[in-house]
Amino acid sequence: MGNVKLNQPPDRMCVENGNLASPSSGNWRQAVRLCEKRDVERWLTTKALKANGLWRLGKYDEALELCLDVQGASPTDEDTLAAMTYNYRMMSRREQVAPMFExxxxxxxxxxxLIKELFMCYVRAKHYLKAQQTATKLHKVDPQGGKFIIWAAATMLIQAERKDSSAGVMTLPLAEKMTVKVLQENAANGLRPVGEELRLCLDILNLQGKHREALEALERFEPATGGEASGGSTASAADESRGTIEDESSLENGTIVNMQEAERLELKAELYEKLGGADDLARAEEVVQGLIRRSPDQWSYYVTVLDLMDKRHGLSEAVAGAEAGGITTPEWPASLSAALELIRSLQQEYPKWRGPFLAEMEVFRRAIAWFGSGYTPPAAQEVGGTAPASEPPPPPPPTSSGDEMQQTPPPLVLWGLLCRCISRYMAVFSAKLCCFQDLRPHLTLFAIGIGEGESSGGIEEGLVWLRDFFRREAAESRAEAGATAGDAEREQAPLDQAQREIGVKRLHRYICACQSRHLLGDHTPSKTIPIDNGSSSGVGVAAAAASAGPGDGDDGSGGAEARYRGVVGELTSQYRATLHLNLGSEGGQREVQHGDELVILAAQTLLRLCELYDNVGGGASAPGGDADGGRPDQAKSKGYLGRVEAVCLLEAAMSCSPYNHHLKILAIDVYRQLGSFARALTIFGELDVKQIQMDTLSYLMLGPSLCHGLFGEVQGQCKGIAAVHRSCKNDTAEHVATAFERGNYSKGAEVDRFQREKLDVSLQLALAKAQKVTMDIMLDHQTYTSAARCLQEEERPERGGGATFPGDDWLTGLKENMDYSVQIDRCTVVSKAEEESVGAARTARLQASLKRRLLANQTLLVALKPLRDKGTAAASEAVLREAAEAMGGAAASAKSCRDLLASCPRHVLTLDSGKNGAEGGGKVYQAETPLRSQWLRLVSKTLTDGLVYTAIVLQALGAELPADKKKKSGKGKGKGKGKKAAEPAAGDGGGARLRLQEALSGLGWEVSELLRAMSTTLKSEVSAKGDPARPGETLTKLLKGGLGAEYEPAIGMLWESDGVRWCKESVVPGAVLGVTGSQAICCQRLLSVVTENLAMLQRWEKKGG
Amino acid sequence: MSTTRRFRCDDLLKFNNVNLDVLTETYNMPFYLQYLTTWPEYFLIKESPDGTPMGYIMGKAEGQKELWHGHVTAVTVAPEYRRLGVAKQLMDSLETVSENVYNAFFVDLFVRVSNTLAINMYNAFGYSVYRRVLGYYSGEEDAFDMRKALPRDTDKKSVVPLSHPIMPEDLEW
Structure with missing residues (x-):
């Protein structure tokens, strides 16, 4: 019976025990019957198994009762305990397991x-003090070479890390003594040191600041070199128990894995660095240089060596001192030259590895910070010298114009040396897609300069030199002119492998050059440069500029807009010209396609241009103060069109490259800007975000879903986020125990830390929970009770509840786990400091919004309670305000009112429309007019914005639809995927209404519902007030204007994602790319109609409000 | 150029650049945690100089006696970092751990029979097809069980191909 593992489900145990029939067949009923047989029925094990069967059959109460019954009998046999453990986990009553084992x-x-199992129970429950005591008890019963002493020490370390109040000052010294003793005894017995035990010892020492002792321990317990440990046939009994790993059975009692040499050396260097004396730093440097020789491609080693050098020679310190008017600039240390020498020799030895080449750049980049960019390092000729003779890459083949474009090498000062490195790196690695990403930090240095002060001298020259360099690189690597024309020919004569490779390399070099030009501000002007005043028809200018080619944009002919357009034209034409290089899916691979980065660059350029348009009329940045009144609208229209163009580009690229998530993520963002949620949602679905990604990536869709009124989606996602976190919490607890079992103590501590420092304090989780409460309250008042319960949970003391709910400590302790790195931005130059401050501001913003949300939730619950309880029309905004004030604090009143009103009470509206769902509180809400109208005003803006965008996209695409497709889609519309399609508005027929419904079917059911209700409400309100402006009609007109009859067939196409299919079908990107002049005019006309309607609506609102 | 280091829990929050690739599955937490806490030497990540995850490898050691071996559970590289030898370096590391730390006889892995590019890559790394597993991928596709012998298997017995395909239920692990 003793061989039953506790983590095995009892159904397997049944088979193993052979006493009972196997319930693994799923026949739980039969299993329960078997458990009821007379001779076995009274056994505790049988009862425990029966409880399992009952639970599976859905007889929860009976099952629980039986479990409590078994527990009451104080079982001590492993089988019963195992079955009970399993049962309690299944019943989500894990907390009952430990008392049972006690x-x-x-x-x-x-x-x-049994004691061991109790230890694991405590670890899972995070009762580390009790676990520690249990481990000590275990050691007394079963010494096992001090293994359980180590367990105790490891739990003490975790207590210290957690700052458990019970873990006093004495904990760590005691843990230290215990660990060292075990290590010593084992060493004396000739046992190989276990890496994890040694690591634990170092962690305990380091946490006390005893780095010297840690270093000593590391050296003292150094593994025996040579064949000693492997023992051979004469190995002692002890050696056999912890000798060489023979197979799986050698590891049954936990790890006996020793520390690997590289890891040991890394730890050694780290400890020397922590000690920090000059000698120590020199030692550390020596160790790391040795590591570099062993693994010349390990970036972290180079970083460490340079950090050490900085510390040892006080370089950064001296710079800071010099700036403060103190000490003079530091001197170039000899060891830096030595390091360079090593790096250069490694470059020769490993000419294909990026490591040594990047390391040299890193040296110069740092040196610029230390010595100033104009500094000439000692023996500059040597340091900067010409490329070594053995350098593999041949210089790029000169183009016809190559001779005139010869660039003079930069001077042998630091910035010049860095430029030389960059150019050499391009020569060697430009065919790799990551080349730009590798160069980015160095290019950024030139792009942002080094700040004020003398040290920036030369940076500007460097920028000029680099711009020139990359311009030449781009020109040399462009696909040949007229490539687009030759598409048909090319298809007939497919490329051979070699040609393709050459083409791809060339393309990658071009991409890298373009990305670099972007970053260096050579492609597009900075955001502050206004767009050209004279361009009345942007598109026309675009066409002209597109033919001008890249690098010519600065001749002042087209101004900013033309220049942006020129860049986009050039990038897209190069994209088209190189499409034939792609292989598509081959050999089961799903690669991203070679030219995708060009589309990303083009789309981002367009988006930048759109931002410029957006700012027109926004005040300060408007170009030409005397612009006439229509000007801002025109610019706005161009902004929409630019986004449409960007999204078309991305769609076209996605159809050629369906597995590139960068394209998808960018497209989601553009669709969000356009107010197109259905398609954005589909693309987000393709990303297949799940599990832990719910925490890191759902921000991509959560925000947009909310502002687009996809409340069901929001609710679902919030639920998902909370669910993932809930299961993670169990999983991490479980695996801290696994780590102990396997002897991987450092990982146990790490998993515990991960849960505590990342998952528990996830801002996304807190936001999702709060959002879900809002949604629950708003969307379904039946869930009032559960929402209230949720909120109460939030108020628990550990959540910072109480008088100052939500507690500021708790709020500011929340951290963003969102992974923003997936949103690549090739254009923006950001310094590290800027990035950090932007990040901090964003976190603060999210925290503040969480706070408002929580307050709003609470206010709302208080306000809704009387409504619910009384079921009368007593509630009003006054009630709400009263409640808010009762909550205390000004923040909780007006602001939270607004917040909660903005949270879209769908049921208020549905009930209000009076057609269905008039159960219970329906009348209550209907009478509550002020609340509703205030809310309506708040959402109407978002909504109408979305519709305006929608209309413009439809126009832009609709005008290009082939005639036959129009018909086809006209018939097919309304069928669509239709999952969220709106139900037809009962009793309110008419063409306009129908069209509206069609259009809205893609917007998500909630929104269409919302609009319908909005329209009804406006009508009724107006008729009550007798307003002559007849806003109901205005609204219809607005929508009708946006979705004009002539474009009716296009509606279904785009918004039931057929428009997207159209993009895919006519995949020749050329057809999708340009928005023609006539379309632009159409859109502008449309826009004026819509704006007019909007203005009318606003006027009415002013009157009516 | 990159940093190879042990995978840490925190990397689970940052590995999206790799995992958004369609062929890279995002598993549930226990899967990652099991590997992290049981075979930490076998779970390695490679980062680019700017900290972007380039790819990672997950592996384990299993088997009795002469079947004691290292297993590649997953190896994946983000699209923009392909063709740099990242996978090769990761595989090398896993083989080193199998050989030096776990003293295994061989390393094995499973691959879809249709994934010719990957199969060619593994061939180039010294792996050969040991046997075919019918319907290994949800009954829809067969897998090749590929192996590479380590020095402990002096006679290279572990890589002598099996003449007949096997069913997934016949797998030892």
Whole structure:
């Protein structure tokens, strides 16, 4: 019976025990019957198994009762305990497991496996102090070479890390003594040191600041070199138990894996660095240089060596001092030259590895910070010298115009040396897609300069030199002119492998050059440069500029807009010209396609241009103060069109490259800007965000879903986020125990830390929970009780509740786990400091919004309670305000009112429309007019914005639809995927309404519902007030204007994602790319109609409000 | 150029650049945690100089006696970092751990029979097809069980191909 593992489900145990029939067949009913047989029925094990069967059959109460019954009998045998453990986990009553084992251990105090299980229970429950005591008890019963002493020490370390109040000052010194003793005894017995035990010892020492002792321990317990440990046939009994790993069975009692040499050296260097004396730093440097020689491609080693050098020679310190008017600039240390020498020799030895080449750049980049960019390092000729003779890459083949474009090499000062490195790196690695990303930090240095002060001297020259360099690189690597024309020919004569490779390399070099030009501000002007005043028809200018080619944009002919357009034209034409290089899916691979980066660059350029348009009329940045009144609208229209163009580009690229998530993420963002949620949602679905990604990536869609009124989606996602976190919490607890079992203590501590420092304090989780409460309250008042319960949970003391709910400590302790790195931005130059401050501001913003949300939730619940309880029309905004004030604090009143009103009470509206769902509180809400109208005003803006965008996209695409497709889609519309399609508005027919419904079917059911209700409400309100402006009609007109009859067939196409299919079908990107002049005019006309309607609506609102 | 280091829990929050690739599955937490806490030497990540995850490898050691081996559970590289030898370096590391730390006889892995590019890559790394597993991928596609012998298997017995395909239920692990 003793061979049953506790983590095995009882159904397997049944088979193993052979006493019972196997319930693994799923026949739980039969299993329960078997458990009821007379001779076995009274056994505790049988009862525990029966409880399992009952639970599976859905007889929860009976099952639980039986479990409590078994527990009451204080079982001590492993089988019963295992089955009970399993049962309690299944019933989500994990907290009941430990008490059960406590009783068992009390009954059998010398049973090591029971005590061990109790230890694991405590670890899972995070009762580390109790775990520690249990481990000590275990050691007394079963010494096992001090293994359980190590367990105790490891739990003490975790307590210290957690700052558990019970973990006093004495904990760590005691843990230290215990660990060292075990290590010593084992060493004396000739046992190989276990890496994890040694690591634990170092962690305990380091946490006390005893780095010297840690270093000593590391050296003292150094593994025996040579064949000693492997023992051979004469190995002692001890050696056999912890000798060489023979197979799986050698590891049954936990790890005996020794520390690997590289890891040991890394730890050694780290400890020397922590000690920090000059000698120590020199030692550390020596160790790391040795590591570099062993693994010349390990970037972290180079970083460490340079950090050490900085510290040892006080370089950064001296710079800071010099700036403060103190000490003079530091001197170039000899060891830096030595390091360079090593790096250069490694470059020769490993000419294909990026490591040594990047390391040299890193040296110069740092040196610029230390010595100034114009500094000439000692023996500059040597340092900067010409490329070594053995350098593999041949210089790029000169183009016809190559001779005139010869660039003079930069001077042998630091910035010049860095430029030389960059150019050499391009020569060697430009065919790799990551080349730009590798160069980015160095290019950024030139792009942002180094700030004020003398040290920036030369940076500007460097920028000029680099711009020139990359311009030449781009020109040399462009696909040949007229490539687009030759598409048909090319298809007939497919490329051979070699040609393709050359083409791809060339393309990658071009991409890298373009990305670099972007970053260096050579492609597009900075955001502050206004767009050209004279361009009345942007598109026309675009066409002209597109033919001008890249690098010519600065001749002042087209101004900013033309220049942006020129860049986009050039990038897209190069994209088209190189499409034939792609292989598509081959050999089961799903690669991203070679030219995708060009589309990303083009789309981002367009988006930048759109931002410029957006700012027109926004005040300060408007170009030409005397612009006439229509000008801002025109610019706005161009902004929409630019986004449409960007999204078309991305769609076209996605159809050629369906597995590139960068394209998808960018497209989601543009669709969000356009107010197109259905398609954005589909693309987000393709990303297949799940599991832990719910925490890191759902921000991509959560925000947009909310502002687009996809409340069901929001609710679902919030639920998903909370669910992932809930299961993670169990999983991490479980695996801290696994780590102990396997002897991987450092990982146990790490998993515990991960849960505590990342998952528990996830801002996304807190936001999702709060959002979900809002949604629950708003969307379904039946869930009032559950929402209230949720909120109460939030108020628990550990959540910072109480008088100052939500507690500021709790709020500011929340951290963003969102992974923003997936949103690549090739254009923006950001310094590290800027990035950090932007990040901090964003976090603060999210925290503040969480706070408002929580307050709003609470206010709302208080306000809704009387409504619910009384079921009368007593509630009003006054009630709400009262409640808010009762909450205390000004923040909780007006602001939270607004917040909660903005949270879209769908049921208020549905009930209000009076057609269905008039159960219970329907009348209550109907009478509550002020609340509703205030809310309506708040959402109407978002909504109408979305519709305006929608209309413009439709126009832009619709005008290009082939005639036959129009018909086809006209018939097919309305069928669509239709998952969220709106139900037809009962009793309110008419063409306009129908069209509206069609259009809205893609917007998500909630929004269409919302609009319908909005329209009804406006009508009724107006008729009550007798307003002559007849806003109901205005609204219809607005929508009708946006979705004009002539474009009716296009509606279904785009918004039931057929428009997207159209993009895919006519995949010749050329057809999708340009928005023609006539379309632009159409859109502008449309826009004026819509704006007019909007203005009318606003006027009415002013009157009516 | 990159940093190879042990995978840490925190990397689970940052590995999206790799995992958004369609062929890279995002598993549930226990899967990652099991590997992290059981075979930490076998779970390695490579980062580019700017900290972007380039790819990672997950592996384990299993088997009795002469079947004691290292297993590649997953190896994946983000699209923009392909063709740099990242996968090769990761595989090398896993083989080193299998050989030096775990003293295994061989390393094995499973691959879809249709994934010719990957199969060619593994061939180039010294792996050969040991046997075919019918319907290994949800009954829809067969897998090749590929192996590479380590020095402990002096006679290279572990890589002598099996003449007949096997069913997934016949797998030892």
């Amino acid at each position: 009783v068992a251990v009390a009954a059998k105090p010398r049973d090591p496996s």
